[in-house]
């Protein structure tokens with residue numbers, strides 16, 4: 001963002017398409033009024049005219065400057081209004097904000113990604129980025145968990161991902177039904193199934209707070225160094241740019257210093273798992 | 275730059291009247307028990323310099339309580355703020371670090387800072403909870419003011435510190451009689467400064483310094499916070515009136531407009547996230563948060579201090595809570 005712009009003023013974006021991902025999650029393809037660049041893991045503030053604003057990490061490819069896709073779980077006041085959006089309606093977008101994934105630090109390594117629920121959103125954006133440069137990584141392993149088979153999002157994307165060479169996909173659900181032929185159990189059980197060379201690997205975790213906590217603990221137990229575990233933190237936010245104070249997590253402003261942190265950076269701060 | 279002059283009080287006020295045509299001039303005015311900034315007019319009475327301290331913290335001149343931050347209004351009017359205490363000038367350091375950072379400078383804050391001329395003043399009379407000197411701040415302006423002022427009887431002494439101050443205040447000599455400050459008046463100023471520093475040292479003799487306070491807070495257990503936050507009603511007065519507290523909430527208005535409104539971590543729900551989880555749900559945790567922020571976290575990520583010892587949070591607390599009593603209690607308990 002150029003420094004002479006009004007940091008509080010959103011640009012307009014038109015809703016082009018609405019995709020039902022699961023009973024509680026929908027994706028929205030937005031076409032901003034002018035080109036919009038972001039790095040994977042950075043976030044935007046999406047506003048519903050006159051109603052409210054909330055932070056979301058785009059789930060689309062950072063290479064696409066014409067469109068931004070966000071995947072939104074219905075969780076309260078603003079997200080409910082977002083879920084009611086129809087194609088053609090206009091929303092406001094501020095950003096991009098924050099510090100995303102340092103993809104160049106993953107070059108030459110095995111990348112293990114642990115995702116849960118709506119935490120797949122930033123991860124899908126990251127995966128698009130990794131796919132575009134796939135020869136730069138040893139391999140990429142996605143472990144994704146959700147509550148039930150019907151809560152699994154991005155089904156077509158997952159099918160495509162399974163076909164990409166060097167990429168492996170593992171999924172689990174907390175509660176399986178007859179249709180499910182993958183793993184059952186909390187997402188961390190998937191880490192028992194995979195094969196990786198921990199000394200040349202980084203781990204990325206994104207999901208609900210409990211999942212982030214147990215995921216991180218398990219990775220540490222497996223021998224991942226604290227500096228190689230990347231977490232995407234969720235906090236209350238208002239401004240998105242390090243001023244309003246709502247997102248403070250100890251000495252950090254999560255909006256500006258994060259939302260992506262290594263475990264090493266945040267381990268001594270309060271309430272990281274809430 | 276260090277220029278100074280002395281001028282008769284009547285002439286100074288005539289000069290302010292001249293300035294108030296094109297600019298908004300604020301002066302400290304006493305009403306009942308309180309001192310606060312008022313816009314200078316011909317009829318104004320009870321201007322009182324060199325007394326601690328205006329109720330309104332300096333930050334409000336740059337960060338109004340509520341402001342539409344969508345439309346940038348063009349306004350070239352200068353605001354000349356007279357009678358700022360040293361503690362409030364010091365507080366500008368953290369405000370500038372936050373609001374004028376390289377990546378996301380705030381255009382509204384920046385504009386107001388640019389349009390302001392800051393004239394500080396000595397504190398010759400302190401209030402009960404002033405503790406600037408405990409945190410390494412002198413009770414007279416040293417930094418960040420374009421000029422500063424002391425009144426001795428009917429004489430006003432003005433010291434100029436910046437080009438901006440010079441440009442404005444040199445106009446006084448064109449119309450009014452000004453002269454180099456007399457040595458005996460400067461001597462009185464110096465004596466009063468020394469006397470005030472002595473008073474501050476006496477009233478704060480058991481108060482730990484800024485850094486020690488941070489260390490004590492880090493080591494503190496929940497009990498002391500539970501005890502002292504019992505009468506806190508989460509009104510947020512301490513934060514709203516604090517010259518270094520800068521939290522706000524953006525509110526949405528039709529046509530995608532945004533209004534920035536003062537907010538405080540002392541209000542319930544300040545950090546609540548969607549699932550309803552709220553790290554500051556408990557009152558004592560919320561209460562402690564403000565001091566962790568000021569004495570532990572801000573010092574880790576900023577170069578400036580986040581409490582300047584103005585004492586306003588103590589004076590404004592309807593629950594009669596004094597942060598200084600807490601820190602003195604911690605400090606005493608930590609002594610061998």
Ligand SMILES: Cc1cc2nc3c(=O)[nH]c(=O)nc-3n(C[C@H](O)[C@H](O)[C@H](O)COP(=O)(O)OP(=O)(O)OC[C@H]3O[C@@H](n4cnc5c(N)ncnc54)[C@H](O)[C@@H]3O)c2cc1C
Nearest residue numbers: 054055056057071072073075076077078079121235546548
């Ligand atoms: C960096 C980041 C990235 C995120 N990415 C995603 C993502 O990709 N997908 C996703 O689904 N979620 C994401 N989230 C979470 C998402 O932002 C929250 O789910 C969303 O903010 C919930 O808003 P809500 O208003 O619906 O919920 P609510 O629970 O109603 O409110 C949440 C917050 O808004 C405040 N609030 C509520 N009502 C009002 C009001 N009337 N006025 C002012 N404030 C009010 C509450 O105090 C609370 O702080 C992300 C969060 C962060 C921090």
Ligand code: SF4
Nearest residue numbers: 516581582584585587
């Ligand atoms: S914390 Fe209290 S004493 Fe310190 S600057 Fe703020 S209002 Fe003044």
Ligand code: SF4
Nearest residue numbers: 326327361397404406
């Ligand atoms: S704290 Fe110090 S500088 Fe501030 S008003 Fe009191 S005496 Fe003056």
Ligand code: FES
Nearest residue numbers: 240243244245255
């Ligand atoms: S969201 Fe405002 S400071 Fe982070």
